[in-house]
Amino acid sequence: MSNLQNNLLELKKFQENAIIRIQTLGQFNLWRDNDKVDSKQWGRDKTVQLLQYLISNRHRHALHKESIMEHLWEEGDDRDFKVALHGVNKVLEPNRPSRTDPSYIIRQGVTYQLDLDKIWIDVEALEKYIIIGNEAFGNDMKTSKEAYKSALALYQGVYLPNRIFEDWSSEEREKIQILVLGAYVILAEILLHENPLESIRLAQCAIAIDKTWEDAYRLQMQAYLIKGNRPQAIKAYQKCADVLDQEYGIDPLPSTKKVLQEIESM
Amino acid sequence: MEKKAGQTASFMIRFNQIFYEEKGESKVQWRGRVSHVQGGKDQSFSDFSDAVKFIQEQLAELTLEATKHKSQEQQESLFTKSLSLWKTVTTEGPKVIMETIKDPRKQVAHLQDQISEFGEDLLEKVPIDDWRNVSRTDFKTIKDSIAELLTEVKKLNTKVDAINKTTKTSRTSKPKTTTATKKK
Numbered sequence: 494m495s496n497l498q499n500n501l502l503e504l505k506k507f508q509e510n511a512i513i514r515i516q517t518l519g520q521f522n523l524w525r526d527n528d529k530v531d532s533k534q535w536g537r538d539k540t541v542q543l544l545q546y547l548i549s550n551r552h553r554h555a556l557h558k559e560s561i562m563e564h565l566w567e568e569g570d571d572r573d574f575k576v577a578l579h580g581v582n583k584v585l586e587p588n589r590p591s592r593t594d595p596s597y598i599i600r601q602g603v604t605y606q607l608d609l610d611k612i613w614i615d616v617e618a619l620e621k622y623i624i625i626g627n628e629a630f631g632n633d634m635k636t637s638k639e640a641y642k643s644a645l646a647l648y649q650g651v652y653l654p655n656r657i658f659e660d661w662s663s664e665e666r667e668k669i670q671i672l673v674l675g676a677y678v679i680l681a682e683i684l685l686h687e688n689p690l691e692s693i694r695l696a697q698c699a700i701a702i703d704k705t706w707e708d709a710y711r712l713q714m715q716a717y718l719i720k721g722n723r724p725q726a727i728k729a730y731q732k733c734a735d736v737l738d739q740e741y742g743i744d745p746l747p748s749t750k751k752v753l754q755e756i757e758s759m
Numbered sequence: 760m761e762k763k764a765g766q767t768a769s770f771m772i773r774f775n776q777i778f779y780e781e782k783g784e785s786k787v788q789w790r791g792r793v794s795h796v797q798g799g800k801d802q803s804f805s806d807f808s809d810a811v812k813f814i815q816e817q818l819a820e821l822t823l824e825a826t827k828h829k830s831q832e833q834q835e836s837l838f839t840k841s842l843s844l845w846k847t848v849t850t851e852g853p854k855v856i857m858e859t860i861k862d863p864r865k866q867v868a869h870l871q872d873q874i875s876e877f878g879e880d881l882l883e884k885v886p887i888d889d890w891r892n893v894s895r896t897d898f899k900t901i902k903d904s905i906a907e908l909l910t911e912v913k914k915l916n917t918k919v920d921a922i923n924k925t926t927k928t929s930r931t932s933k934p935k936t937t938t939a940t941k942k943k
Contacts, residue, residue, distance in 0.1 A: 660769035660796045667771055705790065705803060707777075740803035741790055746779050 497629045497636050504621055505643070511613035513585055513597060517548060518615050518669070519650030523584065530584055539565065539573070540580030545653055547581075547598070547607050548614055549665045555604035564661045578605070585612075616669055619647045623672050626679070634683065641680040645695075648673050674699050674706055681712045689716035705740050707733060711749045718756055726756045768821050769796035770814055 508514070516522040521541070523530045535541050542565055550556055562569050565577075578598070582589065585597045599606050609617060622644035629637035651657070652666040681695035693716045699709035710733035717726035730745070730753045737743050744750075775790045793810040794801035795817045804810045826837050 658797050658799065660767065663769060663771050663796050667773065671773075703792075705792075741805040743788070743790075743805055746777065746788075747781050748779065 495633060495636065497625050497633060497640075500625055501622075501636060501640055501643070504618060504625075507613055508618060511611070513611065514613045515544075515548065516615050516649070517545070517653050518619070518648055519654065521545065521653060521655065525585070525587075534584055534587075536580050537577070539577045540584070542656075542659075543574075543577040544581045544584075545656060546661055547605065548616070549653075549662050551607050551609060551614070551617065553606075555601055555606055558603040558605065561605070615647045615649075616652060616665065619644045619669065620672060622647070623676050626676065630679070638680065638683050641676050641683070644676050645673070645680065645698075670702060674702055677702075678706070678708045678712065681709070681716075685712065685716055686719065689719045692716040704736050707737065707746060707749060710745075711752055714749070714752045714756065718752070718759075723756055723759055727753070730756070766821075766825060767797065768818055770794065770817070771796060772810060 512526055514524040523544075543561070546561060546565060547556065558574060562574050566573055582595045582598060586595060589595065594600070597608050597612055599608050607614075622640045626637045626640035626644060629640060631637075648669075652669045653662050656662040657666070677695045677699035681692040681699070684695070685692045693713050696709040696713045696716070699706050700713075710729055713729040714726045714733075717723070717729060730749065733749060734745050737745055745753075771794045773792045777788045777790065779786055779788065789805065789807075791804045791807070791810060792801055793804060793813050795813075798817060798820075800813075800817065802809070802813045804813070822837065826833070829837065
């Protein structure tokens with residue numbers, strides 16, 4: 494078994510066995526020992542926000558307390574931060590004995606970060622699946638395909654949809670959206686000859702996220718062409734041309750026009 | 760204390776670079792999308808100046824919203840300092856003029872509302888009530904009168920030029936008179 498396959502299996506095991514699992518895509522949910530934490534247990538919204546902020550910045554190691562407060566509170570003091578942090582720790586470890594260090598939030602002086610080896614987060618897993626998919630692409634298409642499929646299965650919608658107006662969540666949202674768009678198009682391309690109908694569906698998912706994603710229209714045209722559905726292929730081109738004209742005032746790329754020529758010459 | 764998001768505007772700009780071949784020539788195209796995080800609006804662009812314009816418009820709205828409860832003086836001072844707002848005014852100004860030409864009564868009423876928001880003093884200085892009754896025909900008359908005036912000014916200028924020319928010529932062609940005084 495290759496290293497990439499091993500990594501894929503490890504990721505899946507972690508998803509199944511992690512004590513704390515967090516969903517951020519489509520909606521925000523947290524499971525502790527497979528039990529969903531309800532809104533009563535969360536208490537204040539700032540508690541939820543603090544955890545979401547730590548997730549959004551999970552790759553910036555050791556987040557300074559002042560920096561966190563600056564983003565989440567206008568004029569918050571230490572007490573506000575302590576209350577919110579206590580709330581997060583209480584949700585993650587309700588039975589933690591007093592005067593013991595928290596297990597999931599690593600504290601070093603006045604800096605904080607999530608322990609990603611212990612907490613399973615959908616966006617983190619999605620990113621890792623896509624990395625495996627990209628690395629296996631070309632050499633091990635079976636693993637690549639499986640990795641992309643696993644990544645896309647996690648995509649239940651936009652990142653933290655109830656925080657779309659908060660600037661601290663925008664970067665992660667944009668990053669995930671681009672990763673997902675890429676994954677939809679690559680998987681649609683991998684499956685083009687094997688399963689053209691699935692390619693059409695995947696391309697449609699990409700278009701639903703960004704209606705100007707031209708690669709997705711081109712793949713739809715190619716998949717319809719393979720299926721022998723000429724009218725639908727032309728329709729896909731027309732839709733693409735209309736959207737590009739409307740949004741940018743430009744024509745489709747020569748590669749897209751070339752596919753149209755192939756369809757028309759049929 | 761909750762964070763006051765009203766004074767913050769964040770923008771996410773996505774650039775998508777596309778290389779392609781056309782008629783044997785390598786080309787590059789930029790496609791982009793700019794979104795206003797707090798407002799939720801977004802816009803596609805292929806020319807970056809459109810993205811800048813979008814940002815300016817969102818910032819202008821932010822200033823307007825943030826100063827609506829301020830006193831007249833404070834608001835005027837803030838408006839003056841808000842460069843982005845005035846940049847938008849320069850772009851939106853011509854549109855207002857065009858709308859006024861199309862529908863003068865509606866625009867005059869709109870302007871009157873805006874001026875009255877700044878207080879009665881300003882309203883007294885601007886005789887907008889006199890303008891309200893101006894009809895499209897009146898506007899046409901004014902436009903025609905200005906056009907006529909321009910023609911007349913042009914004619915007048917030609918005449919003045921001609922007179923100037925004549926004066927200059929007569930001055931230069933005037934025989935030099937010399938007065939010789941005999942020294943005694």
